[in-house]
Amino acid sequence: MIAESISNFFADSWLLWVLLSIGSLLWWSGRDSQYFNYVFNRYLLALMTLLIVSGIVFSLMEVLPGDCAEKYIAYKNTQGETITQADIDAERARMGLDQPLAVRWARWVTDLTLRGDLGFSCAKRQSVNLALGDRFWMSFMFCMAGLVFSYLIAVPFGILSAFTINKTWTDKNPQHSKTERIINSIGLSCQKVLDLVLRIVSYLGLALPNFLLALTIILLYVFAGESMPTGLYSDEWRNVPWFGADGFSWGKLDDFLGHIWLPIFVIGWSATALQLQTVRALVVDESNKLYVDAARARGVDGVALWAGYPVRHSISPLFNSVGFDFQRVFNDLPIVAIVIGLTDAAALLIEALAMTNDQELAAGILFLVALVVISMNFFTDVVLAAIDPRVRKSVLGN
Structure with missing residues (x-):
């Protein structure tokens, strides 16, 4: 039972451990290397940038009218069911949409950081990961x-x-x-x-x-x-x-x-x-x-x-x-x-x-685009610091 619990814990937080492992490896290498210390700092900066971008994207999607609860209730209404405002409020509470914006963003970022979960697509009625697929x-x-x-x-x-x-x-x-x-x-x-x-x-x-x-x-x-x-x-x-x-x-x-x-x-x-x-x-x-x-x-x-x-x-x-x-x-x-x-x-x-x-789906796609852009900038900075003497002198000092 304990082994299964540990296995489930790591399975539910695999992405976090990958990020921590990369950061730990770069930090350890940067203790005696100015170059790897620069790479470690750029790595932290990239993660911070992604965190800021996630907040911006999530906030912009929240500006759009409607939410998942209303869309879900509207879908049930098309099936002939009678929907009241109490049903909408109950559905919003079940999905956690009655919580403040900061709480919902923190939950979204937590799921994203732990296991790469991009949320739930209201229009597709499935997770954003499955809706995107390939x-x-x-x-x-x-x-x-x-x-x-x-x-x-x-x-x-x-x-x-x-x-x-x-x-x-x-x-x-x-x-x-x-x-x-x-x-x-x-x-x-x-x-x-x-x-x-x-x-x-x-x-x-x-x-x-x-x-x-x-x-x-x-x-x-x-x-x-x-x-x-x-x-x-x-x-x-x-x-x-x-x-x-x-x-x-x-x-x-x-x-x-x-x-x-x-x-x-x-x-x-x-x-x-x-x-x-x-x-x-x-x-x-x-x-x-x-x-x-x-x-x-x-x-x-x-x-x-x-x-x-x-x-x-x-x-x-x-x-x-x-x-x-x-x-x-x-x-x-x-x-x-x-x-x-x-x-x-x-x-x-x-x-x-x-x-x-569909705010969750749009936010997931926009975040993935930002992730690719920031990752590419990170790798180009790292490579240029290694091969270009001018960049190496400007960022490392020698």
Whole structure:
């Protein structure tokens, strides 16, 4: 009986023990290490930030009209039962909704901290964890794939755009022969045209809303007489298992890839445009600093100069903004999810806020987004302090 009680205690508070174990390990490592002491302090700061965010999110959700008791009673009323105000008050007392806001927030945070319980969804009539299921992970993968897509395009082409900003369209160097000037002029013109195209694309990405881009692509499919790539699968493959009697279903994988590119492309569209501008501005700013002129005076030139100095030092700020980029991409995902017909956490958030008024479900999704953003910022700070001498000197002092 005692062993079972202890087992149940740890099972009901597993998340708390995980957090305490990580904190204890970092504290122990930080006794003799300035770096791990910094990591431990950042860990505590991240937990405090999450606590503050939970209070803000919970308070904002409480501002919405109605509560779980009223929704539950309204549901029973639709089933033909006669409901009185006494029934509503009794249900509110049973759910603990008659308690002050601070008490209910403390209970919500306690359940969340002990075992990762995000509360009870009134509209879904089940826990928020079950209502979300794999949907949040689906949204997470969409956002991460969109970010990877944007970085793969924005970083190299943003560097190329910065590299060509001060170059001329033609080679007018009198020391070059006529043939060399023609060949160099062709190369310079191609680079300038590519830079011009990149600027136009980046401006379109910032000006054109993501949902409008999604609608445009869908309409193009309609005009071409092709099936729309909405949702994650076509109707014929939606209920087909991944592994059947004949083994892995390659047809379903092909159908999935034919649909998944659309949300990744659409949500990565504006992120790519913004990152193009950001990378270009960072590299141009670094290339105008004195240490680059000093390297050029020592004879360093060409790719070695750009890769070793302005580009290298421009990556750190970009890497440190991954968490905020994730939040920006997720902010675009709800409307895109509705347009494309996805059923991920972003679409569920719109449903909870605009249709069912499900505060607990909306609060759970918003908190998970904040958790991802804060976790990413924590890990980027830790990694940058380890690999970047400038950051290491600023935060560690040596």
